[in-house]
Amino acid sequence: MRRATGNPGKRRTVTRTPATGAAMTLRLIRREIRGDLPLLACLAVLVATLTALCAWAPAAAGRQEDRALKQRIAAAQAQAPVVTLSATPEVLASDPPRLDMARLLGDGRALHDRLGGPAARHLTFAPGGGYDYSPASVTAPRPPDGTVSSTELTLSHLPDAQGRLRYVGGHAPAEHTPVGTPPQIALSQSTARALGVGAGRRLDVGFTPTPGVQQAPPRAVLQVSGVFVPTPGADGFWSGQSTLVQPSRHPAARATGTVLVARGLVGTDAADLLARAGVSGPLVTWQLRADLGPRAVDQARALSGALSQYGPDLNVALCQGVDQITGDISCHVGRQATGSLRVIDALTPLLDDFAAQDDQARALAWFAVDSLAAVVLATTAVAVRLLLRRREDHLRLQRARGASTARLVLLRSAVAWPVVAAAGLLGYAAGRYAAPTGSSGTPQPLIALAAACAVALTVSLMTWVAVRERSRPRRRGRPRRIRVGGRRLVMECTVLVAGAAGVAALRSQGPDPVLGAVPALLAVVAVLVLLRLHPPVLGLVRRWTGRRRGTAGFVGVARAAHDAPATGMALFVMVLTLGTAVFGGLVQRTVDLGLSGGAAWSVGADAGATTEGNTVPAPGVLTGTAGIRMAVQNLHNLTLVGQADGAVISPVAVVTVDPRQLAAVAPESPLAGVLRSALAGAPPSRPSGGAPLPAVVSAGLRAQERTGGFTATVQADGQPRAHLTLEPRGTLTAAELRDPLLGPLSARIPAGTPLLITTASAEYLMAQQSSGSTVLLLHDEGSAAGEAALRSAAARVLGPQARFRDRSATLNTLRHDGLTRGLVTVYATSSALAALAGLLAVALELILTAHERRRTTSFLRALGLGGREARAMHVLQLLPLAVASAVGGTALGLLEPRLMEQALDLRQFTGGPAQPALRADGSLTVALVASVVALVLTAAVTETALARRRRPAEDLRPG
Incomplete structure (x- = not known):
């Protein structure tokens, strides 16, 4: 490139080299950087x-x-252990029968090692597995209660129980029994009293003979080494060991009297001593514990796949033959022959629930x-x-x-x-x-x-x-205003269609990272609506101010209408920021209120206790504590037969309850009122077998038998049959099925199982069973009994093995759940950062449009406008932006969850059976709206203060 320099009469050219051009460009870039x-x-x-x-x-x-x-x-x-392995050793296949239980329990580590890979590192072998024998018959001594016709005693080796009990007499069973002495057994205090024995006494027991091998039942002598009582604890260990603490009773099948069912603890080598006496091997269990490291979620993914094939792989690797005596599959754990191995996996369902x-x-x-x-x-x-x-x-x-x-x-x-x-x-x-x-x-x-x-x-x-460079418009064409209006209309329609499509996608398939941008798209829709509403609304206000005295109001509103399109980006930022904060507050408020319902659903009342098996409390025990009301619910899984068509319906969850007790525990519960009116005609406490029992049923059960009632035949092992006739008197609605009184029982009923609720009189027709569940609901009548008193009352009714839950403690656990706290943290952090970014955007937008406002104010001040009117005009210029932002952001935050309600499954965080009702956080919403208005008004006041320091001529000067 050449350029003429010097005297025009004498032209001189200077050549600009590429290096010179690059240097000038760099200087220009540095100058641009300093200016910007x-x-x-x-x-x-x-x-x-x-x-x-x-x-x-x-x-x-x-x-x-x-x-x-x-x-x-x-x-x-x-x-309970999350992964359990079990097998039955074949001790009668050897001569003489031998069972080295200490070695067999230790060989469980080899089973754990077969997991391989990362699963073996994250599932650790719990030393000291256990074993359980089939119930044995106690032949001597006779129980002191003359109504007991027979006693069934289960021998168990539970190392985990030793730290949860205290001996009040004698000592724990020996792990290595001295030569020439019988196996030792420890009994609970309740069991020892029921058997009439103490430390040092002996029990004669007979075991079930092995079919095809033994003709007569093998017998053994056990020595009671000690008597223990369980120590109270909140880990729920005793909830699955009910008969170990408190023996149960049921009527004898073919004789008068009752059968006493009890359980005792034995040492490690008791299995070897019993094997020498000809007793077949017990069920041996090994436990695996999940031991996840810092990357728990990543490590859990490796566990799910490994556990799904763990059981089949074990049997393929360890089972190679058939037992010659029993004909069953023969496996080998270490050097011990066993039956097939079984894996009980409770960890995979837990991981699946957490993943959802x-x-x-x-x-x-x-x-x-x-x-x-x-x-x-x-x-x-x-x-x-x-x-x-x-x-x-x-x-x-x-x-x-x-x-x-x-x-x-x-x-x-x-x-x-x-x-x-x-x-x-x-x-x-x-x-x-x-x-x-x-x-x-x-x-x-x-x-x-x-x-x-x-x-x-x-x-x-x-x-x-x-x-x-803009293209020149054609001479013959549509006016520019029409072309711009058409493009704006197309753009707005496109945004509206995209917003509707995003909401439809969220409602149909749920949220994902891509569809998470739908709230931002809805914010654009809200801004477009506000910009469309701005002109007519401000036009009405401008006409109203034009009829009043003074020019400040009229000019301020006119300037606001003129600047509205230019402030669209600031309006979008404020609407989206405020909408996100309101949305987060709504989610947090809904979850917080839903947690109370979830805690009530989990516990059922102020407190609750649950135990395995069906228990009928002694008369008067439910009213033995002042200030505490109690109600017992028993759950049975029965097969019902329709009286009209004889159709068999199985299984059916049958709940027995005293409606008067239930109404006392929850006087405001709709379900309690329905049951009290429907079951009012219940027969006396001990009805005859043919008297129909009133009942209410779920809609699914009523649909299978529309007109008649139901009959059921109940027979537990070794007990006489009981015949029930159930007469439905009402159908439970969906809301009544979600009543908190049914929460603890619903957790034990498989989804989709029909439900029938009848009076507690049915318990007198059925013998106690070990397959069902018993739930005790406790209500503090305002005496401030406290958790200790409620726990004591539950232990007195159901025994110390019952699992006790307090509603306040359960609510505290739910509120401190990691996922819930993490979600709250995400919304709080995002809202705070968005507010800071929004504040910056609004400040920059106000700076961008400040010059025109200053020129207008300076012009009016030059014509005699006072300072008070100038401040009012500044406020009126920015007030529509504040109002539009507050209205749009609040509406966006409140409408978004309702538009996407099907995609917001908040039950995952509340623990309740139903989607909690969406509740806005009113105080947070008011505070956010006030903050937005205060922000814009502060900007107006600041602009006014800065304008007072400037002379009108400075703003009116051209350029």
Whole structure:
């Protein structure tokens, strides 16, 4: 390129080399950077925040998920082992019969080692497995109760029980019995009293003979080594060991009197001594405990696949033949021949339930995350817009001097892109440094790169829009206003269709990371509606102010109507920020209120106790504690026969309850009122076998037998038959089936099982069974009895083995659940960051439009406008923006959950049977709206204060 210099009469040319052009470009870039430093710093902060969140947030969320999963596994393992292996040793196949139980229990470690891979590291072998014999008949001594015709005693070896009991007489059974002495057994205090024995006494027992091998039952002598009482504990261990603590009774099948069913503890080598006496092998159990590390969620995925094939793989590897005596499959655990191995897996269902809840929590979290990303990108657009407005004259001059569109875009990109890149790298590095290590969540570098690229491309695209060369309109064509209006209408219709499609997709398939952007799309729809409503509403206000005295109101409203389209981005940011915060408050409030219902559903009343088997409390025991009301519910799984058509319906969950007791426990419960009226005609406490019992049934059971009643025949092992006739007098509605009084029982009823509730009189017709469940509901009448008194009352009715649950403690556990706390944290953090970004966007938008407002105010001040009127005009100019933001954001936050109600399954967090009703957090909503209005009014006051320091001539001067 050549340029003429010097005297016109004597032309001299200077050649500009590429190095000189590059140096000038670099100087121009540095000058641009210095001039745009504040706004470039704003872009850097936004990019650094986005990239830091991409590195820190996934790791923090993963750590919260790991804590939640380990919390649930620990609670489950406190109740029972999550994985159990069992097999029956074949002791009679050897001569003489021998059973080295200590070695066999230790060989369970080899079974654990066959898991292999990561599953073997995360499932640890629990030393000291146990074994249980089939019930033996106690022949001597005779129980002191003359009504007891026979006694059935189960021998068990439970190492886990030793730390949960206390000996009041004697000592624990010996692990190595001295030579020449019989096997030792420890009994609970209740069992010892029922048998009439104490420490040092002996029991003669007879075992069931092995079919095809023994003709007579083998007999053995046991020595009572000690008497114990269980220590109270909250881990629920004794809930599955009911007969070990308290013996049960049932009528004898073919004789008068009752059968006493009891259980005792034996030492490790008792199995070898019994094997020498000809007793067949017991059922041996080994336990595996889940021991997850810091990356619990990732490690759990490896467990599910390994456990699904664990049982079949064990039998394939260890079972190679058929037992010659019994004909069953013969396996070998170590050197001991056993029957087939069985794996009871309670861990996989727990992991599946957690995975479903975790997916729902992540889906809800995406709403907040995507909204935050939209707010930050919108703030970036506002910052770039202000940057280009400041450079508008400069860009126009460069364009007039011949600079191409591509050169101007590249120049602006060369200024902004290095800042964006440096900020992105620093932010991601800071996020990686602050992120917790060793969690299941991992940083997302690709998302961070996409966020930085989105900001950089926003700069380039908006620069191109600002400096591109407009095409000249044709002479014969539609007016510009018509063309612009048509394009706006097409754009608005497109956004409306996209918003409707997003809501429909959410309602049909549930939320996911992509559909998490639907709230941002709905915010755009809300802004478009507000911008359409702005002109007519402000027009009405302007006409009203025009009829009043003074010009401040009229001019302020007119300026607000004129600036409304220009403040659309600020309106979008404020609406989306406020809508996300209101939405998060609604979710948090709904979950918090739903937790109370979930706790009530889990417990049933102020407190509840549950035990295995059916128990009928002694007369008067339910009213023995002042200030505490109690009601007993017994659950039976029966087969019913329809009286009309003889159809067999099985299984049916039959619940027996005294409606008067239930009404006393929950006087305000609709279900208690229905049962009290429907079961009012119950027969006396001991009805005859042919008298019909009133009942209420579920809709599913009524549909299978529409007209008649039901009959049932109940017969437990070794007990006489009981015949029941049930007469339905009502049908339970869906709301009554979700009554908290049925919560503890519903947890024990498989989904879809028909339900029938009848009077407690049916218990007198049926013998006690070990297959059902008994639930005790307790209500504190206001005497402030406290948890200790409620627990004592439950232990007196159902025994110390009952699992006790207090509603306040259960509610506290639900509120501190890891997933619930993590969801609340996500919304709180996202709302706070979105509010900061929104505040920045509003400030930049107000700066962008401040010059026109100052010119209008200065012009009116030059004509004599007073300071008070100037302040009022500033407020009126910005007040419509505040009102529109408050109305749009509140409406968006309240309508979003209702539009997507089918996708918001909050039952995963509340523990209740039904979706909790959506409840907005009124105090939070009012506080947020007040904050938005206060923000805009503060900006108006600040502008007024700054305008008073300027002379009108400064703002009215051209340029």
